[in-house]
Amino acid sequence: MIRLIHTGVYLLQDQNQQVRMKAASFTSMLHHARTAVSQRSVYxxxxxxxxxxLLDLLLEECWDTPGTLEVLLCHLPQSNLRSVLKEASEAGSSTLYEQDEANVFAExxxxxAHVLPYLLQMVERSSESSAVAxxxxxxxEGGAAQLVDSLAVCKEIQPAETLTRSWLALLTDPRFHCALSGLLTRAAFLLRLVKTCEDLRHLCDPAALHMSLQEVCSVLSVNGVHFPSAVTAAVAGEQPI
Structure with a gap:
């Protein structure tokens, strides 16, 4: 079941519209079969x-199955912000007219935003399963240090009071948006985890991590970076819908 859901989620993100539609059609039939609807027609x-x-189904059926956490995490973009910033600085600044690519920043x-609430649900239910815990x-244990380091790098980004060419180049770099999205989602997940599990607080101080997240979101949001409501809610300590 995990492999099936994992594949379905990947196909729903495929660049080919027909592939996405077929994956959605399969999901529709799966939902129809599971809900035992009497009608023959499938919505x-x-x-x-x-x-x-599909993500609902993953947590309903497999939340405590080995591999579920990995399935959720693998659909997040990579979050090594330090290397992205280094590559961006070496590449130099660009103009808005050098390339005409699809706007993939939001993806x-x-x-x-879709995955984060399910990660937080796993944290909330971790006391019910030793395997999940x-x-x-x-x-x-394996990722906290890098996340804290990447947040520190992010806090060092100080946009100028006026829109500069270098900051504009960074704002239009999809690698920056991908890394930032992955970083803040994982950091919000880690924050909920260390707040919930006292045994993990040696990895980082929850209050300090929370403050770092708030500072990063505050500075970047007023300088042209948009954050999904699920991320801002988690940073504020709320449960994303």
Whole structure:
């Protein structure tokens, strides 16, 4: 079941519209079969409806199954902000007219916004399963240091009072948006984890992590960076819808 859902989520993000539509059609039939609806006709849902349905199914059926956490995390963009900023500075600044590419900036943030609430649900239910608690702890032990380092790098980004060419180049760099989306989603996940599990607080101080997240979001949001409501809610300590 996990592999099936994992594949479905990937196909719903495919660049080919026909592939996405077929994946949504499969999700519709799966939903029809599971709900035991008496009608013979199947309601064909849109892609944006199919994605949360598959993620709902993942946590309903497999939340404490080995591999579920990894499935959720693998759909987040990579979050190594330090390397992205280094590559961007070496590449130099660009203008708005050098390339005419599709605006893909929103895609990683949209996916992160979908996945984050399910990650937080796993934290909330971790006391019900020792296997889930162990997998969450292992993830935190392995990734907390890099996340804290990337947040520190992010805090060092100081946009000028006026819009500069270098900052504009960074704002139009999809790698920056991808890395930032992955970073803040994982950091919000880590924050909820260390707040919930006292045994993990040696990795980082929850209050300090919370303050860093708030500072980063505050500075960047007033300088042209948009954050999904799920991320801002988690940073504020609320439960994303």
């Amino acid at each position: 064909l849902m849109q892609v944006n409806q199919a994605l949360p349905l 990683p943030s949209v996916m992160s 162990q997998s969450l702890s292992a993830w935190a």
